[in-house]
Amino acid sequence: MNRRTGGFCTGVLIAPDKVLTAAHCLYLKNTDHWLGADRIHVVQNSRRGDSAVLPYVMGPDGSIPRDGANASTHLDWAVRTLETPLGEGIEPVAPGVAWPAPGEELLQAGFSADSRHVLTLHRNCNILEGFDGDRVLTHDCDAVSGDSCSPLMVTDADGNVRLLAIHSGPGETGGLTVGIAVAVKAMGDAVR
Secondary structure: OEEOOOOEOOOEEEEOOEEEEOHHHHEEOOOOEEOOHHHEEEEEOOOEEEEEEEEEEEOOOOOOOOOOOOOOHHHOOEEEEEOOOOOOOOOEOOOOOOOOOOOOOEEEEEOOHHHOOOOEEEEEEOEEEEEOOOOEEEEOOOOOOOOOOOEEEEEOOOOOEEEEEEEEEEEEEOOEEEEEEEEHHHHHHHHO
């Protein structure tokens, strides 16, 4: 997702015309305003297919900070409707499905700042801990700037890849730098 004001974030298709991303990617710190839909452009795989963004939904309260010291991390998500559908989306993990145990494969994919135009995939990373009623989790995937909203995915018993959470940003726990992610269960019906 490219911002006309500069910068980019990763997004993930959850339906042919719906992109899930981090809400903080829509916020302009210097003006203290949310970007209008006309300021966002979605490009599929950095090179193929693109679409303008129609109005987007953040949930559930747009007045709650999604960036900075007062952020409510479980609200750091937004669903954008695309003017032109880009393809099949990835299905979220069904409600009630357990997170993978340490050592079980967790996948993270994104357009990180260190490889802007190439989708990178990190395999075999782990969920470390859940917080805020398991709406927020920490992980050890190699996510850097640009990876905001990169999907954290699991593979089910049938080999289908499912969306578990989206990366929000870095954090620290116990003196270690970790990734912070918003679980899809925090998003309710907006991602189903």
